Structure formats: C-alpha cells, structure tokens
Amino acid sequence: MKLARYTYKGKTSVGKIGGDTIVDLSGDGIGLPADIASILASPDALATAAAAAATPGNSGCVALADVRLEAPVPAPGKFLALGMNYKDHEEEARRLGLPIPTSQVWFNKQTSCINGPYDDVHYPRVCEQLDYEAELGVVIAKEGRYISEEDALDYVGGYFVANDVSSRDWQMKSPTWTLGKSFDTHGPIGPWIVTADEIPDPQKLTLRLMVNGEVRQNSSTSLMTYSIAKQIEYLSQVMTLKPGDILVTGTPAGVGIAMSPPVFLQVGDVIRVEIDGVGHVENRIVKEPRI
Structure with missing residues (x-):
C-alpha cells in the first residue's frame, strides 16, 4: 500500500x-x-x-x-542519517584519502530541511560545493528500545525515497556533519510511504540517481555495510525509536565530490532519485531566495 x-x-x-x-x-x-x-x-x-x-x-x-x-512525514521526532554505509562508497572514500569508519556513524538532519518529493531545492548563497546522495528511507511504526536485529524489521512501517542533499564545504569544516546536511530544503523525501508488507526484502532494491538525465549513481541496497535491521538494533541501544521517526540509510558510490575532478551541482540542475518498488523524487536546484 x-x-x-x-x-x-x-x-x-x-x-x-x-x-x-x-x-x-x-x-x-x-x-x-x-x-x-x-x-x-x-x-x-x-x-x-x-x-x-x-x-x-x-x-x-x-x-x-x-x-x-507533499513530504509524507513532514515533522518527524527524529531525522537520522547514516554515513559511509555502502561498500562501493567506501572504496571511493579511500581514493579521496578519507578514513573509513569502523562502526556506524549517525548524524542528524534537522527536520526543518524536509522538502517535498518534487519541490525545488535551494542552492544556499553561503555554499560552494552542493552535492547529492541517493538513499533509501525508513519510517518507524512502533516504539522500541534495545531492539534485536532479528525483530528490527517488525518496527518498520514503510519505505520512501530520499536525496540527502549535502553542502560539502559546510560538512567538512565542522566536527559533525549536521550543518552541512541540514540547510533548508535539503531533505526531499517521498513521493509516498510504501508499507513494509510490499517490500519483502529491503536489502534487494536497486537505486539510481540522475543529474539532468545522466546516471551518476546506480547500485543495490545489498551493498550496504550495515543492513537496515542492524541499523535499528544499533540506534535503539541509545535511544527509544518512536512512530514517525525517519532514517536514511546511506548512499552508494557516484557522489559528485568523488569524481575526478569533483563535479558539484549547479543552479538549474534536475536531480532524480529512483528506487525500484518504491518510487522516485525529482527536484530542481534554484537560487536561494533573498529573505
């Protein structure tokens, strides 16, 4: 459904x-x-x-x-994102000389960044390196703490498509990634929630990202370092997960910062993220309006 x-x-x-x-x-x-x-x-x-x-x-x-x-979950209690969670993304990070985490690395995307599935994404006037990240999103449906890996998917209500839009210059100049991941409009999600019963195995989904029709990312959730069940188990050791909390589960290889030379987004670019069996989001980059 x-x-x-x-x-x-x-x-x-x-x-x-x-x-x-x-x-x-x-x-x-x-x-x-x-x-x-x-x-x-x-x-x-x-x-x-x-x-x-x-x-x-x-x-x-x-x-x-x-x-x-509209964004299917506009005001979640938590909007959590997992960094460096695909084997192919780890390889391109190594080429850039970045350290590979030895455990799950979670960060907050502030909920004010949430955006509709087809709404414009702002190019911030203080940003110089705007990038994209195709991700599978998860919405929690049942409250839980210390959830086992075996039971974890029972707490999932459904799945959605996300683009973890990233201001790389802001991400890299802070000890945490939150600022570079939380600019207004930088969390397009949707286009709907596909209930969990329609996705028998979330680790067997193909996801793609295109910029102006050119394929930049094309991978499978089977390449996740930490499965969704392992993610839920890990997070629930720290915090109570509640209905409506949303997680985005990492991005595969092909991000702009890893290209040689890096290729960042520009005003006018159209980014489309597709996940088979879930749907797609598509957003145009526009100048941030003056306030």
Missing part, C-alpha cells in the same frame, strides 16, 4: 494511491488520522485504509495528476 500526503484544492490530506488515483483517508467519510505515522502505528487504521481504497465510487477519490504530493 502506498500512503501519501497531498494537497488538493487548498486542503492537505492523507490518502492511499491506487493506480492513477488517490483516496482521501482523513476526510469525513473515513476519518483516519491526518498523519501517516499514526496510521502506520495502528493495525486497525491500516486495515481501514486498505478497505477504503477498494471502495468503488468513493467521493474522496481524485486523479493523482490533479494533486500536489
């Missing part, structure tokens, strides 16, 4: 994608919570969503082409 957050005729709702249509789940006819995290956290709500989507002639059903898709 694909759960989306969308705007239609000035109203933002939560709905289920069905082919080329979307069914309003949060309207008067069905009345489910108006946030995807709450639906994912409730088996009853998920069952109601599935039944509503299958109802012929539902008055809340509109054409997908007529709506604006």
Whole structure:
C-alpha cells in the first residue's frame, strides 16, 4: 500500500494511491488520522485504509495528476542519517584519502530541511560545493528500545525515497556533519510511504540517481555495510525509536565530490532519485531566495 500526503484544492490530506488515483483517508467519510505515522502505528487504521481504497465510487477519490504530493512525514521526532554505509562508497572514500569508519556513524538532519518529493531545492548563497546522495528511507511504526536485529524489521512501517542533499564545504569544516546536511530544503523525501508488507526484502532494491538525465549513481541496497535491521538494533541501544521517526540509510558510490575532478551541482540542475518498488523524487536546484 502506498500512503501519501497531498494537497488538493487548498486542503492537505492523507490518502492511499491506487493506480492513477488517490483516496482521501482523513476526510469525513473515513476519518483516519491526518498523519501517516499514526496510521502506520495502528493495525486497525491500516486495515481501514486498505478497505477504503477498494471502495468503488468513493467521493474522496481524485486523479493523482490533479494533486500536489507533499513530504509524507513532514515533522518527524527524529531525522537520522547514516554515513559511509555502502561498500562501493567506501572504496571511493579511500581514493579521496578519507578514513573509513569502523562502526556506524549517525548524524542528524534537522527536520526543518524536509522538502517535498518534487519541490525545488535551494542552492544556499553561503555554499560552494552542493552535492547529492541517493538513499533509501525508513519510517518507524512502533516504539522500541534495545531492539534485536532479528525483530528490527517488525518496527518498520514503510519505505520512501530520499536525496540527502549535502553542502560539502559546510560538512567538512565542522566536527559533525549536521550543518552541512541540514540547510533548508535539503531533505526531499517521498513521493509516498510504501508499507513494509510490499517490500519483502529491503536489502534487494536497486537505486539510481540522475543529474539532468545522466546516471551518476546506480547500485543495490545489498551493498550496504550495515543492513537496515542492524541499523535499528544499533540506534535503539541509545535511544527509544518512536512512530514517525525517519532514517536514511546511506548512499552508494557516484557522489559528485568523488569524481575526478569533483563535479558539484549547479543552479538549474534536475536531480532524480529512483528506487525500484518504491518510487522516485525529482527536484530542481534554484537560487536561494533573498529573505
């Protein structure tokens, strides 16, 4: 099931994608919570969503082409990202002379960076090295602490596509990566949440990133150093994971900073990230507007 957050005729709702249509789940006819995290956290709500989507002639059903898709989880309690988590990305890091971590390296992306799946991404006027990172995203559906690797995927509500847009100059000049990863608009996610039951093995997905149609990244989640289950186990030793928390799980080889010479994003570039079985996001780089 694909759960989306969308705007239609000035109203933002939560709905289920069905082919080329979307069914309003949060309207008067069905009345489910108006946030995807709450639906994912409730088996009853998920069952109601599935039944509503299958109802012929539902008055809340509109054409997908007529709506604006928004970030599916706009205000997570946590937005955590894992660095250096693909074997092929480690190899290009070695060529750059960067140290390879011996354990999981997590950082925060501030939630104010979250952006819609097709919205413009700002080129900050204080940035000189803007880069991209195709990533598989995970949304947590169940609260847990000290979660075992064996049980970890039971805590996943679904998956989404993410671009961990990175201001490399800001990332590299700080002891932590948070500033370089958290500029406004630098967290496009979506285009919806694909529920976990539709992704039997998240470690067997192909992901690609294109800049202006040119393929820059083309890899598989099978190359992750730490599987999603291992990520959840590791994080939950430190903190309680809660419904609606989102994780982005690392990027493969092909980032701009690793090219020879480095090739960074420019105003006007269009970046598309695709993950088979999940969907795609596509964003144009624009000048940051003056405030």
